[in-house]
Amino acid sequence: MIPEAFVQGTLAREGESATRWLTELPTIVEGLLSRWDCTRDGEVTHGRVGVIVPVQHARGPAVLKVSFPHPGNVHEPDAFVAWNGCGAVRLYERDDEQFAILLERAQPSTLGELGDGDEIAVAAGQLSRRLAIPAPGGLPRLADQADRWAEELRQGVVDFPGAVPKASVDTALAVVGELGRDQPDLLVHGDFHQRNILPSAREPWLAVDPKGCTGDPAYDGATFLKPRALALSSSADLTKALHHELDLYAGAAELDRERVRGWAHLQAVQAAFHGRRHGFGRARGGPELDRILALVDQLVVSWC
Structure with a gap:
């Protein structure tokens, strides 16, 4: 489920501290999908620091993002809360302990x-x-x-x-x-x-x-x-x-x-x-x- 390129990139950047997290990541994702009542809706992709799981949610198409636990990733949900969907994707759910957020889905191009x-x-x-x-x-x-x-x-x-x-x-x-x-x-x-x-x-x-x-x-x-x-x-x-x-x-x-x-x-x-x-x-x-x-x-x- 977790793209190999993301695994190798995370290990290269974070070293052995990432090994346990990567091992637990599939279980973390499955638990969040269940808790937030989401169903998978596409292939898992990734950015530099987190995996992106396209899902269907009660509020519409969404993505589950789970990031590597790092101080630089702490305040992402706070910014989304402040913007409240004005110029940024909407935040539906957050789990700060797991560095996880459920977001409105945008289109895949940039x-x-x-x-x-x-x-x-x-x-x-x-x-x-x-x-x-x-x-x-x-x-x-x-x-x-x-x-x-x-x-x-x-x-x-x-x-x-x-x-x-x-x-x-x-x-x-x-x-x-x-x-x-x-x-x-x-x-x-x-x-x-x-x-x-x-x-x-x-x-x-x-x-x-x-x-x-x-x-x-x-x-x-x-x-x-x-x-x-x-x-x-x-x-x-x-x-x-x-x-x-x-x-x-x-x-x-x-x-x-x-x-x-x-x-x-x-x-x-x-x-x-x-x-x-x-x-x-x-x-x-x-x-x-x-x-x-x-x-x-x-x-x-x-x-x-």
Whole structure:
């Protein structure tokens, strides 16, 4: 029942701590299906951290999502509760102990599958504007990570001398000081990219897979733009293409363009160091990692 790719990916990422959970996962799923009166309605799929079981429920087509127990997955249901179906899928049930939620089912395609880059940027920006509501209490604050971000940037310079231009690191540190430590009390998705925006019969686009944070919505804009570089990598002028999408996104989201650009620069520098230290989800080494790192290094320059 559990896809082998998910099993192997979870073991590779989490190590032996995942073995017991993966062994128990089929029983966990069956127990939740019974308790929430769901019947299976399709093949089990998965994301990076959880399995997705399509089901039928009294409230209509739904999905059961069970995630690996990890602090980063704690506040997903809190974000769904706050949005209450406005711009995001509806939450039907939750079991925080099992890291499980029952959600309204969206369609299986994603915003990234649209062919028109302008439409992608505008749709994402419009959705971001709707999601930026007052944050409920108890969510982690992005501002609380500012000191750690600054320390990691300085350590990156030590560990990978010359990998990122000094001026770019200094600019990233300035972003931490200017934007990172003083942020609004708004709900931030935290993992807002094109694959986490799905079409729906109820609304054109709905958000899924939030981390649930309190902070600056412009941070989500940077998170959206970072993977867009892969889609735009064949452009004759990558910097021009990225800044065009930035303009479209910021306008649709009603955000200050320079705040989004500042966050995008910080995230690009962070990715340049992270990729050299850990690789990326799609490439841990070899020529593909080299290709992605070269693209990330272009991003660092593009957002200056």
